[in-house]
Amino acid sequence: MTDTQRRFVVVGIGADGWAGLGTRAQNTLRDAAVIYGSARQLALLPQELGAQARAWTSPMSAHLTQVLDGDAGTGEVIHLLASGDPMFHGLGATVVHTVGAERVTVLPAPSSISLAAAKLGWDLSATAQPRVDVASLVTGEPDAVIPLLTDGARVLVLSRDGTSPAQIAELLCAGGFGESTLTVLGDLGGPDESTVTARAADWDLARTADLNITAIACVGPARSRAPGLPDEEFAHDGQLTKQTVRAVTVAALAPAEGQLLWDVGAGSGSIGIEWLRQTRTGRVVCFEADPARTERILANARAHGVADRLVPAGAIPAALADAPAPDRIFVGGGLDVQVLDRCWAAIAGGGRLVANAVTLQTEQLLVAAHADYGGTLTRLAIERAGVLGTMTAWRPALPVVQWVVDR
Missing domain, CATH: 3.40.1010.10 (Tetrapyrrole methylase, N-terminal domain)
Known part of the structure; x- marks a missing residue:
């Protein structure tokens, strides 16, 4: 200096x-x-x-x-x-x-978080049970709270203004957490300090003190961060990586903090969204040509509280050229030689590419790529029990060939 x-x-x-x-x-x-x-x-x-x-x-x-x-x-x-x-x-x-x-x-x-914890008697240490998480709505949307919600959790929310508590209460009720207790701590440490407490389902204040922390003591369903959410938790038009294959795929992508994923041929965005749920600082670029699907991806991302870290991009392969360099790439839709070559070239040292194929033609592409670049090939064959007349039988889904390769 x-x-x-x-x-x-x-x-x-x-x-x-x-x-x-x-x-x-x-x-x-x-x-x-x-x-x-x-x-x-x-x-x-x-x-x-x-x-x-x-x-x-x-x-x-x-x-x-x-x-x-x-x-x-x-x-x-x-x-x-x-x-x-x-x-x-x-x-x-x-x-x-x-x-x-x-x-x-x-x-x-x-900090206002320290003042709130002192007021509530909540332990802020990383090993506390229950652990206290923090969400900020100062520059974000209320759905940023969603990934932190699970039965017994404690969440301190930095509100944007006095309307935030009502928005949080509405979000909690919509997600099955209406029995949760909301405590709004206004103007902490000042002469006008205030406290308002109520169940989310009973919240009736349109506005509170603008400078506030909203504390949530969660009561509701126990929610896991593990990949493999039920298929019905994603709006889609049939272009959806199904639950079991999705869980295997997200695990293969090995999410880590601070990394960027390309979700190529994103469809409903389920892979990218599940990737984002695994970390606090991961980011995703979703490549999708269909505008209706792009809107659906964004709606799904908002529903799971990760929209602030997901960026929609255009059609492949053209949009790949302007995208930021990825740490991980998933190719699910639009797989062809040109797309695969572009994605392989985009991955830097230490990066990983995962591609899923269902048709014979795309399976042959992955077999050839495996011969050229190495990695592992896995064939996933899933069967589920279903009704057959008055009996029960196994109903197989289309097998998926998955190629996983590190650069």
Whole structure:
């Protein structure tokens, strides 16, 4: 870092304002020349501070980018106010990611999650039973809560505003979790702190305090993250990798945090959606030419709470050229020599490709690819018991040939 590079100090401030800041944070703000923050945050500071107070304009993200990219003066230090702990779903993480940790000093206050846990008596440690999970609706949609819901779970939700609790209650009821208890903690740590508690099924408040944490004590069905959801949990037009084969396929793709999957010929999107359910930070690009199927994929993704990490793309093979480089590729539909060659070329070292074939023609492609590139070939033959007259007999599904290969 050169001496002329602009530096930033991010100060976390709670609803208790100036009085809740530590001595170091107070002294830092007393010495500040310029302080950026929301109008609400700036109003918490004493008027006698000599700094120029500058409220964020809308959209804040554009204003922040302008400040971070601004011309630097020698030794210039810019102070930014953030809510609570700036490194927990906060402004500090964005600033550090943009300019680098060496140019940023972060002075945290207790996060709203810590305040909520203290209020509720909920253990935040990773080994706690039940474990407490956190979801953020600040920039996301209410369906982001869905993957965390299971009987006995505890979830703390960073609400976008005062309408979020009602949206969460509606979502819980729709998913069979209407008996869950909602506790909305408003303006935590401040003089206007409030608490509202009710069952999701009984929730009747259209709006609560805008600055709130919504705590969910889940009561409902036990939901597993294991791949192989029932077929009826996906809307489809027949283009669906069936439950058992889907479970084997997702396991073969070996989901890992931070990875990107190409779901080629996505159909209903079931493979990509099940992939996303296995991790918190995985991403998927779904390639599908049919607009109706694309809309269906997005609807399925919303229903399973993973739409924020799924991006629809166009028809193959043309759309493959503009897609970000994948860590994993699944080819289920549209399999031909050109698509297979494009996908093989796109996989970097350490990546994996999984392809499923049902017809003799596509099976021959995988046999030839196996001869050229190695990997493993597996033939999956599934039979289910079904009615035959007054008796029961095995009914075989079409066998699937699966090729799994590492680059």
